Amino acid sequence: MRFTKMALVATCAVLGLLASIAIVPTEPIAATAGRLVLIQGFPTAATPGGDDIPAERRAEVEQAVREYVRDVGWYRPDPGPVLRNGNSAVPGRYSFYPMAGRLGRDIFHRNFVDLDPRPNSLQDFNCTTYTYDGHLGYDTTVRSFAEKDVGVPVYAALNGLVIRTDDGHYDENGGVGAPSTMANYVVIDHGNQQVAYYWHLKNGSVVVQAGDEVVAGQQIGQTASSGFSNWPHLHFETHVAGAVIEPSSGGCNPGESGWTDPIRVVSSLYLDDFGFRDSGMPGDPMKRLPWGMESTGHLTLKDPVAYFWFQVKSMPASAPWRAVFRRPNGSVAYEESGAFSTPFNRGSWWMFGFDVADMHEITGTWEMEFYLGGRKMGVFPVEVVQRRAQKVNRPPKPVKVRLWPKRPRAGEVLSCHVTADLLLDDPDYDVVIFRYEWTVNGEVVRKINSAAHSDVLRADALRRGDRVRCAVTPSDGVDSAPTKARGRRVK
């Protein structure tokens, strides 16, 4: 209403301002319908700038590949049908993305290969700029370190032989500071001189070692932020005959795609995470940022100031915003609007503080409608209760489950997709843990807790005539939603 503060770099002074408003109201609550203050904002980047595999790590891996070829030779040296893509060949076509999650939903392709060799010039395969200068792979982010903690699997993209791995390194590089160059990673020979790098993995998550034969869809590690990184993400890089290639085809990389299902560049505006809080951000916000803020679905009449935060993708320049607070009876108690003063950004995180007079008087289910760029981003319920003791945990919302492809085939990777709301998946805005249980002919073959909205079954798990089933149980760590399952006969 009166003051709109925004900073792309956090200032404790701004936090302090709101805290002091909270403790010493400058006007009686009855005299004002409320107030809403934009407290902080940050860009959510995946890499701190520069090649996210530093030169010395690349040199080590390249040396390991040379020694491997000398000692072991290429895995499956007979060239299969070779696809032409740009100026390069992709012998092995990828049939699925090698990280759990659904693209453009809980996971996001932040950067592709930079196909413009000139310094300070950017071009991805799609003739847009979803890359950064000199980037050599795909950076695919998860929403927060909270999801990293639950676990987001990384899989072998194709059959192959493991060339080199590293593990045991710190995996929570984020915000500001100097990220380590030591990453947890896996490098795999996928045959026909095609090598893939899987980088920035979670400490202790690497479950394969050099010399292991792997199968497409087999879990090899989990996503995190080890090495030169400031957000949990997978860096997935493809080399053919010693050269980096971009497997996707498009206007700026003509030819056949190296993907069975071509990868989309997601450039639409959407919120991918949201929560209410009854206190501001603890500790150094820049260090806390990728954590995903602990949130609540309850406020009490006595909370002097409450907060909401969100993550947004593809936010337009100078985007207008509007927040409407509705009482339990649906009437508007307070409304506020403003505009961000940022240029277009691919990903950012924001926190607002609010003090709505009637939220200190009226208990029940309140709703906050939030608009961004002229579009409704969501309607977010919050329970206002008398006392803290009335806050009760509620289980996550039920989900839908489906298998992809719809007709599973022997020898192919099978995905299990969960459809859950990114923002309202849990009424208390908790991080949801999905328990996937895969059975083949009634026998459990894979069981995993994951934060991701998909999981896959490795390509050698299914034979013709098998009955395959994926069952998913969402949990907030305390209470669970009903298990949903999908089963099919394998062709």
Ligand SMILES: [Zn+2]
């Ligand atoms: Zn990268």
